[in-house]
Amino acid sequence: MECEYCHKVSDELPYKCKFCGGTFCSDHRLPENHECLGLEKFKDAKHEEFRGGVVKAAKDYDAKVKAYAGGGMDTRKLALYIVILIIIAFIAYYILKHV
Numbered sequence: 058m059e060c061e062y063c064h065k066v067s068d069e070l071p072y073k074c075k076f077c078g079g080t081f082c083s084d085h086r087l088p089e090n091h092e093c094l095g096l097e098k099f100k101d102a103k104h105e106e107f108r109g110g111v112v113k114a115a116k117d118y119d120a121k122v123k124a125y126a127g128g129g130m131d132t133r134k135l136a137l138y139i140v141i142l143i144i145i146a147f148i149a150y151y152i153l154k155h156v
């Protein structure tokens with residue numbers, strides 16, 4: 058086989074690069090060692106994947122915060138209703154006691 062990078066012909070098994078699809082010798086089988094054209098694409102894909110993940114995490118966080126804030130509002134409303142009910146009960150008790 059012949060290495061596409063150094064064009065050295067040898068009997069060893071060819072290494073196929075999974076990024077660019079080229080055949081290389083053991084010295085140049087790594088993408089970094091044969092100026093792999095597929096490596097940049099691979100990096101971009103990873104980068105996009107990472108960015109997508111960050112955006113998704115931020116969206117999830119935002120949704121969680123919104124859900125929590127919504128829940129907080131409901132609890133506060135409930136507490137206010139309870140306070141109003143207690144006041145009404147006290148007024149009713151006071152009126153009943155003095156009739």
Ligand SMILES: [Zn+2]
Pocket residue numbers: 060061062063064065081082083084085
């Ligand atoms: Zn080589």
Ligand SMILES: [Zn+2]
Pocket residue numbers: 074075076077078079088091092093094095096
């Ligand atoms: Zn390659």
